[in-house]
Amino acid sequence: MAKEVKLLGFWASAYVVRVQIALNFKGIEYDYVEEDLKKKSELLLQSNPVYRQVPVLVHAGKPIPESMVILEYIEEAWPEKPLLPQDPYQRAMARFWARFAEEKCLPSGVKYFTTKGEDQLKAKEELVENLKILEGALQGKKFFAGETAGMVDIVAGWLPFWIRRMEGLFGDKVVEEDNLPHLNAWFQDYLSLPFVREKLPPPEKVCADLRGLLASLEPN
């Protein structure tokens, strides 16, 4: 029987993976629909006419696009096992750091991935600088949310998996014990959470996907 919750996704998308992690954290059952991004389904095009992208969450027939919007929706629709604190000020701080991870760390990660030579060195510097700031938000805690993971952990949760894949691809080190000790530890702690581990795509497959992306960026 079809479930009330459907997720339109693509296996290699970090945006989709973090929505899956949130759904898994909350114990929400859902039907996963793998989209062919070269041949998008009618459902996807109708559900997200503005961006025509995954992920899209469909709940009781109503579509919600944009992973950040989906995460807030999931939090409100299934309030047990909260991802955000109760206190309004703490909630604002969590939203601030989620936004920082999304608007600063993510673009600099993309820049690092898509550049070469001198440009990539500069991009790496900017990425590490932003990660240093993000690390400050950990404030000696295990997770951004404290003893257990929360919204900021899930929003920034692409970092532990995808930064390591990029490091492997480029034979480079971005986040280490030396330069980002707390974030480095958080990488490990986040990836070992069962509800995270269960939703990660196979690392080698992701590396192949990233290699393919890099190749497609080459001018020919």
Next chain:
Amino acid sequence: MSEEVKLHSIWESPFGFRVQIALSFKGIEYEYIEEDLKDKSELLLRYNPVHKKVPVLVHRGKPIPESMVIIEYVEETWPEKPILSEDLHERAMARFWAKFSDDKCSPAIFKYFSTQGEEHDKAKAELVENLKTLEGALKGNKFFGGETIGLVDIAAGWMPMWIQRIEEVLGNKVVEENSFPHLQGWFHDLLNLPFVNQNLPPPEKLREHLKNFRNSLLARST
């Protein structure tokens, strides 16, 4: 405990302006503090160490930076006169359109504003496309929030004043009756709301500021 609310901002900031709309709409009393970004106050640097930017809302001594984070905080802390629906899907769609406005329309407006020649023409085409998409979200309603304003009206609430001044500086209209009948109507309706109107910067002062700003951006890029 004191309800003390302070807003640190600058008169020409569209981000500070939209926080002011939210505060005024909800009837929240606050102290406005004008910052000098060329000589940032100790307080500002302490309140927003990450970005060192305005606006920053300070409530009971606790600082909250980032205008959309502030607006969500204001909604949660003063729930009377809500700007978000109770319906969860509608809330999500409001957040979607507020994000679209910031992610797509704002950069497009800035690109249009800060370029010339061919780059400028391309930027205009992109801007028109994005604004058309945003206009669609009005769905024939007076406001994005329906009969009264909501999150999206506030998030995009800087556009009428700023876009009209930019049009004057460039001597070129983008949002007109012909091309954007609904958005044009929304511009007009929003600007006439008292809690919007009372917070608007003086148009001539803003126009002059934008003219100088554009010139400095063009000079930097050549």
